Amino acid sequence: MTKEQLENILSKYPENKKDGLLPILQEIQHFQGHLTDELLTMVGKYLNIPLNKVYGVATFYDQFRFHPQGVYHIRICRGTACHLAGSSTFLEELEKQLKVKAGGTSKDRKFSLEIVNCMGACDSSPVVQLNESFYSNVTPAGLDRLIRTLKEKTE
Numbered sequence: 001m002t003k004e005q006l007e008n009i010l011s012k013y014p015e016n017k018k019d020g021l022l023p024i025l026q027e028i029q030h031f032q033g034h035l036t037d038e039l040l041t042m043v044g045k046y047l048n049i050p051l052n053k054v055y056g057v058a059t060f061y062d063q064f065r066f067h068p069q070g071v072y073h074i075r076i077c078r079g080t081a082c083h084l085a086g087s088s089t090f091l092e093e094l095e096k097q098l099k100v101k102a103g104g105t106s107k108d109r110k111f112s113l114e115i116v117n118c119m120g121a122c123d124s125s126p127v128v129q130l131n132e133s134f135y136s137n138v139t140p141a142g143l144d145r146l147i148r149t150l151k152e153k154t155e
Helices: 003-010 018-032 037-047 051-060 080-084 087-098 140-154
Strands: 072-077 111-116 128-130 133-135
Touching (some): 003 018, 018 037, 037 051, 087 111
Antiparallel strands (some): 128 133
């Protein structure tokens, strides 16, 4: 993100107004895909908020990312219902097949994998999210098809 692009986002919000923090962070992430230390520092200075407070807000909400995500961002629900339905097995399988650990992004930046505490779809467990699409009642065969399809698209 260039300085000009950041200034364009910041110009929509009054300086020194703390209530602009969340929408500014959301816009930056929407534009850039993730938040960086440098951007958080600049936002803090603009809003006159100490950097540790900016980090506190950014790390409190799970919507914010601090590393680039893959073209295919996969989220695995690990809530109680999904856990009981075998989501830990799915997580292990995804880590092995995609060669990426939970919380990370593959070296080629095609896949990122994230664990989520709950997606709120307990009656449809286990649940997997791929970018903006949700897959419920996932089976090992269904997960395998999904992985094969994604790999074919990236080759």
